[in-house]
Amino acid sequence: MRAARYYDRKDIRIEDVPEPELTPGTVAIDVAWNGICGTDLHEYLEGPIFIPPAGSPHPISGEEAPVTLGHEFSGTVTALGEGVDDLQIGESVVVEPYIIRDDVEVGPGHSYQLSDDMNFIGLAGRGGGLAEKIVVQRRWVHPVGDIPLDEAALIEPLSVAHHAFVRSGAKAGDVAVVGGAGPIGLLTAAVLKAYGLTVYISELSAARKKAALETGVADEVFDPREVDVADKVRELTGAGADVGFECSSVPVVLDMLIDAVRPGAVIVNVSIWSYKPEVDMPALVLKEIDLRGTIGYANDHPAVIKLVQEGRVRLAPFITARIPLDELVSGGFDQLINNNEEHVKILVNPNE
Structure with a gap:
């Protein structure tokens, strides 16, 4: 079968690789669609980051570059390994693409995304969505019902956004400011609107500003070249936003968020940084801002699938x-x- 293989920075090759083997407790999936993620771009331009470089195999997967890429994917179940009896052949599914140790608990209340040596399918091995087929452990497979498979490929990044919302502690009626209207910024805004928040977005790109407004995920979008975003947010809210989401990995955006939120607010960093930015610690201290990290998701997929099935988030x-x-x-x-x-x-589409 064909697969996209990552060798090193700016070195991705489409190659023929053996089809994965079905084993007990696993599910075989024909991949339908795979989304290109910002993390993939970081790996392509600046990596390897999550990808274990040649000569340094990952401690759980045992794999190293070259690896098959792709972690935002949907597909159809084609075979069930021994012991898997709660899925159906032909069922539409998505995969929660984790690589974690077999003894790590993954049920509700468990922060398995923080387990030792955690990594991701499609980055640290075990196949990937940029291949025609994949075999994964049953615990990572989520049925999506009648959600179209192209839209279902966005369930994974939407789960990242949902986890960031959960980490924020925000609630209906709160005001949020999102820094950056790239894919993860727009999906974060979509989750926030679905849960009843007022959402302001800061963004430079005309096309992305238009997307934020036309999809209805933002109440207003501000261009920092045209207006002081923090001043505008204070003008609209009084003291500032209740919560901020950094979705750009741009230092001036983080500065804006620290300025735009009210004293005692929460800022969640959602983006992946390839370097260490400066943080305005005096403002963070004087305003008692809670700056929180977030990585991946933990039991977010079922809630996200429900949001899409109920029409509260539109992915198309x-x-x-x-x-x-x-x-x-x-x-x-x-x-x-x-x-x-x-x-x-x-x-x-890895099959075209």
């Missing part, structure tokens, strides 16, 4: 292109790097 408007596997770099990575203002989520 965020899909801006669909490409075959052979165009992964030219039509996917290059577009998101050089023409990112025109795209939110590019989906790849």
